Amino acid sequence: MKEQLRLAIRTALEQCFADGRLTSGLLPDEVQLEVPKNPEHGDFATNLAMTLAKPERRAPRQIAEVLTAALRDHPLCEKIDIAGPGFINFRLRSSCWYEVIDQVLRQGQDYGRGNVGNGTKIQVEFVSANPTGPLHIGHGRGAVVGDALAAVLQAAGYEVQREYYVNDAGNQVQTLGRSILLRLRELQGEKIAFPEDGYQAPYVVDLAEKLSAELGTLGGVPEAEAIDTCARFGVKEVLKWIAADLQAFGIQFDNWYSEKSLYDRDMVEQELAKLKEKNLSFEKDDALWLKTTEFGDDKDRVLIKSDGSYTYFASDVAYHMEKFDRGFDRVIDVWGADHHGYIPRMKAMLAGLGHPPEDLEVLLIQMVNLLRDGKPYIMGKRSGNFITLREVIDEVGSDACRFFFLMRRCDSQLDFDLELAKQQNSDNPVYYVQYAHARVCSINRNAQEAGIDIPTAGKTDLSRLELEEELALAKQLARYPEAIIGAALYYEPHRVIFYLQDLAAQFHSYYNRHRVLVDDSETTLARLSLVNAVRVVLANALTLMGLSAPEQM
């Protein structure tokens, strides 16, 4: 609807330029159209006349007069006003909004899908936690935001791949292997002084037990080989946990990408060679450095350490170059905010290797403060008193958990109160939204019991929807596609959550004030069409966010 009006305004403007009613010939890239806060200002408003005031050298209100005259008899518009300093306010005909309801019912699950992405290939890499232990709450936020972002991009017409980068090559994997081996020996009754820098947590013992059951005690196997076996076993098992935890969250990756495979295929060496060739690296203090300062970083960064081993940065260079080789137009990394210092070197690396740094977008996810009943829930890795993501999901449920993670912009810190998230009452916004959906379903059940068929698109006379609240609901439905586009363009999935809350609130209010199933059958059918359109949009948005849309609560 908004787009149709935008087009109309644009056409009118071009016409004014053509016949000399306006002279500057300055067509803005996009006609700005907004929904005014105050409904008295109409359904849409544009500031076009004000922005044209300077180039036209005329008063905004005069320009508005000219534009309004050109649009006067447009079929979409019921009324066009000039207001304030030069706003042009449009009130659309009711039929426009009835058309929206039909469109929603006609398109069903597809309503809200769009094509701003135009098939652009985007990869969203997220979570990518080290496979050395279970996911915790911070990973959870990144997981949900990454997943929802990917969904939103897909809905907006991008071609999206979800990827998990598995850090299975570094030294922390060796540490895991050593830790498992020590626990394994302990199980054999050996007395072990467990090292400070080992993985202390109890799950390592579980891993050792499982390994012992499957592969035996590794007695007589040379140390290095035993560590390697333990490491590989550990990574494999931990990845299974991680995948299962993510599954419990409704998250599935299209691809799990192994860091180790980069080394196995010599990709790291190849990229380093390219850097050398371009004279972007140099040796100093027995180490190999990348000249990231040439591209805006604070200092140069090490690729190969003086002991000959590679830094994570080295494999990240290869990994990210390889992403673009795979044909992605844009690559999004979802990281914890504590990694922000890493961004300049990544962008520098891309620039050095001839990629526009803008093709890599890093989404930083701020910290999660875990609370219980308003009090900080302290997690010490040392003490082993940390709560895993899985425990949180099991305690509060996937829907509530996801909703809380998505409720805030990702660049602000999040207080996650376990008790609040667990509450199954109106204090909990998840249920508020889901309840709206369940209510429509309930109305449908009652209608069917009364022998009324739920109307489909184009089957009812929607002009029976005369109430202001009814038109307002239809207008809200019309905004859903815009919410998706906004969320996709600005990488802000939380917008969909806010949209959901607004729509649910509007529906609850309507429900309380007016009955859907009334004596007059025409009105009943019209209202059923409206609330079912609401149901479709609620379901679409909930599903998109990975939340269930219950038919009964």
Added chain:
RNA sequence: GGCCCCGUAGCUCAGCAGGAUAGAGCAACCGCCUCCUAAGCGGUAGGUCUUGGGUUCGAAUCCCGACGGGGCCGCCA
């Protein structure tokens, strides 16, 4: 010292990339179930948008500087 994020109602946060009278939820107070699910609705109260400058027709929004909170600055990951 350098860098990143945040600062809006008592609390937790939105604010549609510059627009008209600044919003929601929770907490407080007052109301609404012989009526499609009260996990709901209506109403009252609550604000120098941390602060000082700047940009312009117009700033919570953009720029610069303070102040306050959190985070990061490794040949760790």
